Amino acid sequence: MKKIIYWLIIILVVVSGLLFANGKIKNEVSKKASSKPLTAAERASEMKRWEASPDGVKYKKWEMSPQGKKVFAGVAKIRRQVKDYTNMQAIVTSLSLPPGSKLGFGMMVKINGDDYILSFGPENSDRNLKLNNQFKQLHNLKVNDKIILKSHGVSVAPKYAYPIVSGDFVAQDGKIIYKHIPRKGGC
Incomplete structure (x- = not known):
C-alpha cells in the first residue's frame, strides 16, 4: 500500500510540474504576441539608434555614394508602375544573378534603359509542384527576350549594384509564363 501511495504522489508531482511549466510558457508567448506597435517617436528613436550603429553608418555611406544614388534613381524610375501594379516591358540581359547573390532564382533585366535584378525567390520550394513548373518556363527564356x-x-541592398524587383507576374508573347502563388494561411 505504501508503494502505491508513493507512486501516486510522484505522478502527481510530475504532472503538476508539467502543467505549471506549460502554463508559464503560454503566458510568455501571449505577452510577446500582444506587444503594441511602436509610436512615431519610438520609431524615430530606434531609427536614430540604428543609424548610429556600424551597419547604419555603412548603409548611409552607401546611400550617398554614386552607386547608391544610381540604385535609388532606378527605383524612382519604376516606383509608379510597381505601386500601381502595371505592366513593365523588360529585356532579359543575363540569365544569372550577380556573383555571390543569395536571392534565389532570378535574372538580370533592362527596364526603361536601366538594369535591374529580377528575383523570384528560392527555387527549391517543395510547397507546390505548380511553382516548379512555372520556374521551368522561366528557364526557357534567353538573353534579349x-x-x-x-x-x-x-528593394535595395548595399551588396548589389542594382535595384531588386520581385517577380510576381511574367508574360512573353501574350502568354503568362510565371505568376506568383501567394502562401496559404499567412502573410
Missing part, C-alpha cells in the same frame, strides 16, 4: 512583368515590390 522581351517580357512583360508586374511587381508588387522593389
Whole structure:
C-alpha cells in the first residue's frame, strides 16, 4: 500500500510540474504576441539608434555614394508602375544573378534603359509542384527576350549594384509564363 501511495504522489508531482511549466510558457508567448506597435517617436528613436550603429553608418555611406544614388534613381524610375501594379516591358540581359547573390532564382533585366535584378525567390520550394513548373518556363527564356512583368515590390541592398524587383507576374508573347502563388494561411 505504501508503494502505491508513493507512486501516486510522484505522478502527481510530475504532472503538476508539467502543467505549471506549460502554463508559464503560454503566458510568455501571449505577452510577446500582444506587444503594441511602436509610436512615431519610438520609431524615430530606434531609427536614430540604428543609424548610429556600424551597419547604419555603412548603409548611409552607401546611400550617398554614386552607386547608391544610381540604385535609388532606378527605383524612382519604376516606383509608379510597381505601386500601381502595371505592366513593365523588360529585356532579359543575363540569365544569372550577380556573383555571390543569395536571392534565389532570378535574372538580370533592362527596364526603361536601366538594369535591374529580377528575383523570384528560392527555387527549391517543395510547397507546390505548380511553382516548379512555372520556374521551368522561366528557364526557357534567353538573353534579349522581351517580357512583360508586374511587381508588387522593389528593394535595395548595399551588396548589389542594382535595384531588386520581385517577380510576381511574367508574360512573353501574350502568354503568362510565371505568376506568383501567394502562401496559404499567412502573410
